[in-house]
Amino acid sequence: QVQLAESGGGSAQAGGSLRLSCAASGSPSSRRCMGWFRQAPGKEREGVANITTAFGDGDTSYADSVKGRFTISQDAAKATIYLQMNGLKPEDTATYYCAARGEPLKTLEARLYKNWGQGTQVTVSS
Numbered sequence: 001q002v003q004l005a006e007s008g009g010g011s012a013q014a015g016g017s018l019r020l021s022c023a024a025s026g027s028p029s030s031r032r033c034m035g036w037f038r039q040a041p042g043k044e045r046e047g048v049a050n051i052t053t054a055f056g057d058g059d060t061s062y063a064d065s066v067k068g069r070f071t072i073s074q075d076a077a078k079a080t081i082y083l084q085m086n087g088l089k090p091e092d093t094a095t096y097y098c099a100a101r102g103e104p105l106k107t108l109e110a111r112l113y114k115n116w117g118q119g120t121q122v123t124v125s126s
Contacts, residue, residue: 002026002115004098009120012088016124020083022098022117030115031100036072036083037110038094045097047108051081054104061106088124095119
């Protein structure tokens with residue numbers, strides 16, 4: 001079992017930046033791939049970015065909507081992943097969730113993640 005705790009959400013103006021953190025605890029074998037997802041009111045949960053945590057700096061992938069603006073990274077010693085969000089847009093407004101899965105294969109499909117955090121709200125105003 002893995003426990004995930006997100007932090008760092010808040011409000012920003014369009015063009016601004018926020019940094020989300022997700023601290024993980026529990027079995028490392030259950031969080032060899034971790035990701036960030038978001039869900040806006042009335043919309044389905046969508047994958048934003050993910051990173052494999054088992055080896056080295058981690059292999060990453062991003063949704064097209066955030067490529068070039070968001071960066072996912074990890075601090076293995078702290079068992080923490082981050083999402084640096086730059087160039088924020090009003091359409092980035094959503095609740096952001098951290099998730100983990102045991103298989104060390106990248107995927108942005110939410111249904112393939114077993115463990116989820118409680119979420120943190122990000123609001124971007126124009």
